[in-house]
Amino acid sequence: MNLFALLSERFEAALDCPGVVPVGAAAGASGPAWTYRDLDDASARFSAALRGRGVEPGDRVLVQVPKSVEAVALYLGVLRCGGVYVPLNTAYTEREVAFFVSDASPRVVVRGAAGSGDPGADAEPRSVGIDALWEEARSLDPDPAVEPRRGDDLAAICYTSGTTGRSKGAMITHGNLTSNALALHEIWGFEPGDVLLHALPIFHVHGLFVALHTAFLNASKVLFLPAFDAAEVRHLLPEATVLMGVPTFYSRLLAEPGFGSADCESIRLFVSGSAPLTEAVWGDFEARTGHRILERYGMTEAGMITSNPLLGERVAGTVGFPLPGVEVRAVGEDGIEVAAGEVGTLEIRGPNLFPGYWGLPEKTAEEMRDDGFFVTGDLASVDGEGRVTLVGRGKDLVIAGGFNVYPKEVEDRLNEVPGVAESAVIGAPHADLGEGVVAVLVAEDSPVEDDTLRAALGAGLARYKHPRRFYWVGDLPRNAMGKVQKNVLRERYRDAYCG
Numbered sequence: 001m002n003l004f005a006l007l008s009e010r011f012e013a014a015l016d017c018p019g020v021v022p023v024g025a026a027a028g029a030s031g032p033a034w035t036y037r038d039l040d041d042a043s044a045r046f047s048a049a050l051r052g053r054g055v056e057p058g059d060r061v062l063v064q065v066p067k068s069v070e071a072v073a074l075y076l077g078v079l080r081c082g083g084v085y086v087p088l089n090t091a092y093t094e095r096e097v098a099f100f101v102s103d104a105s106p107r108v109v110v111r112g113a114a115g116s117g118d119p120g121a122d123a124e125p126r127s128v129g130i131d132a133l134w135e136e137a138r139s140l141d142p143d144p145a146v147e148p149r150r151g152d153d154l155a156a157i158c159y160t161s162g163t164t165g166r167s168k169g170a171m172i173t174h175g176n177l178t179s180n181a182l183a184l185h186e187i188w189g190f191e192p193g194d195v196l197l198h199a200l201p202i203f204h205v206h207g208l209f210v211a212l213h214t215a216f217l218n219a220s221k222v223l224f225l226p227a228f229d230a231a232e233v234r235h236l237l238p239e240a241t242v243l244m245g246v247p248t249f250y251s252r253l254l255a256e257p258g259f260g261s262a263d264c265e266s267i268r269l270f271v272s273g274s275a276p277l278t279e280a281v282w283g284d285f286e287a288r289t290g291h292r293i294l295e296r297y298g299m300t301e302a303g304m305i306t307s308n309p310l311l312g313e314r315v316a317g318t319v320g321f322p323l324p325g326v327e328v329r330a331v332g333e334d335g336i337e338v339a340a341g342e343v344g345t346l347e348i349r350g351p352n353l354f355p356g357y358w359g360l361p362e363k364t365a366e367e368m369r370d371d372g373f374f375v376t377g378d379l380a381s382v383d384g385e386g387r388v389t390l391v392g393r394g395k396d397l398v399i400a401g402g403f404n405v406y407p408k409e410v411e412d413r414l415n416e417v418p419g420v421a422e423s424a425v426i427g428a429p430h431a432d433l434g435e436g437v438v439a440v441l442v443a444e445d446s447p448v449e450d451d452t453l454r455a456a457l458g459a460g461l462a463r464y465k466h467p468r469r470f471y472w473v474g475d476l477p478r479n480a481m482g483k484v485q486k487n488v489l490r491e492r493y494r495d496a497y498c499g
């Protein structure tokens with residue numbers, strides 16, 4: 001079934017109820033609340049416009065636009081016409097976007113900011129600004145059709161960087177999204193009257209799929225902030241019942257003077273994920289608000305995988321139990337499942353698991369076991385009850401404020417800078433973002449100025465990937481195989497952002 005058909009079936013009975021309501025700074029830009037009827041109508045118009053531009057089922061529609069209700073309607077319109085939605089982080093530079101365009105070969109590229117008049121179009125002939133596309137859509141009759149899709153038809157391609165430095169498009173099917181949305185809606189106990197406070201970006205799994213799908217399945221009102229702002233979120237909490245965020249949301253709320261239980265009286269559920277929530281933040285949050293944040297674990301390739309229970313015990317530092325239908329196992333280096341409570345690489349299987357990387361069958365094969373389990377690259381233990389605790393990452397990855405930064409990609413850029421002989425990029429503890437990006441460099445001759453490094457990275461690499469600390473060394477520590485010992489560097493520079 002087309003995921004859109006499922007969502008619209010659920011919001012059919014609430015067509016005149018508020019759907020997505022721009023709040024905060026977005027209210028000025030996007031105007032009044034959009035009802036579910038408005039969303040349905042806009043998606044049918046976007047569907048008509050996309051079909052008019054030649055989009056056929058299975059064609060990719062690549063979208064790099066700031067958060068807006070129009071962008072949500074566009075996403076629904078892409079699903080509706082059977083297109084494949086390819087969302088891009090708004091921080092990506094032209095160089096990065098050019099790669100995604102060539103890799104995904106989209107029929108249409110949508111850019112620019114809704115309501116800004118920004119043409120969004122560039123030299124790329126398939127490119128159109130979201131304002132222009134919306135204007136075109138509004139001039140057309142809505143196309144009420146919902147393209148029939150099978151469970152294994154693609155709904156989205158989400159790019160995730162790789163340990164090789166080359167981005168990979170994770171192919172996500174209608175079946176993947178549907179199973180995950182239904183499971184989360186059920187286990188998180190969505191109920192009539194729930195109101196979601198939405199402050200996440202809508203170009204990643206967390207804000208786009210997890211948050212919006214559960215809310216739409218529930219025909220809930222969504223209070224739609226353009227971005228996270230602790231004061232605004234605090235101000236809006238009394239109007240909401242559910243907040244989903246990355247750990248930084250919670251540590252920033254705690255940093256608000258006086259923030260506490262009085263702010264959270266209407267809230268039923270605080271969800272955290274995308275990066276580790278420290279026991280300190282979890283504990284402080286409970287002490288200040290009386291709420292135990294529900295931590296869950298997921299990844300682009302599989303949506304949500306495990307979750308702490310809504311009603312059972314939520315344990316700090318653990319990510320809970322596999323979602324219904326999802327299997328997990330921790331596997332040792334010999335490829336054999338380790339005993340309960342021991343640490344191994346987490347492998348997973350289930351209806352949420354993607355079929356592979358776009359155009360990269362060998363890469364897909366490398367990460368899939370013969371029995372259909374996917375190797376997550378996360379290190380975890382699974383206890384006798386099936387509760388999962390993540391203990392680290394086997395993959396070389398830094399997660400800053402919920403955004404993934406793959407060191408290899410940053411090292412490749414640094415190594416191109418004249419005067420840099422080699423580099424190693426690591427994550428160091430960061431009070432606000434969880435981890436901050438650090439570069440350790442070896443000079444060809446003498447160290448390059450920080451400003452020169454920044455300028456060199458600036459043009460080609462999204463800002464959130466930039467190291468903000470640079471250290472020069474004579475040699476990088478290596479093991480007997482010649483591999484850089486990043487654990488040694490992590491230890492050496494653990495105070496890079498603290499202390």
Ligand code: MLC
Nearest residue numbers: 201204205206228248274298299300400401402403463464
């Ligand atoms: C912004 N900046 C970051 C950053 N976000 N740097 C490192 N890491 C980040 N996450 C930089 C900008 O480049 C800018 O730098 C400066 O910080 C201020 O920008 P801003 O836009 O004002 O940032 P801020 O409000 O501080 O944003 C922080 C944040 C945001 C945590 C609120 O990053 C955020 O919303 N993160 C959520 C990410 C997310 O949705 N992840 C889910 C992935 S899905 P300069 O120098 O340019 O001024 C997934 C699967 C799963 O992982 O399990 O969910």
Ligand code: AMP
Nearest residue numbers: 160273274275276296297298299300404
């Ligand atoms: P992404 O590629 O953006 O989908 O990021 C997926 C990765 O985020 C996972 O492989 C984990 O390493 C990490 N992650 C997601 N949720 C959690 C969590 N609750 N705790 C720790 N790490 C997490």
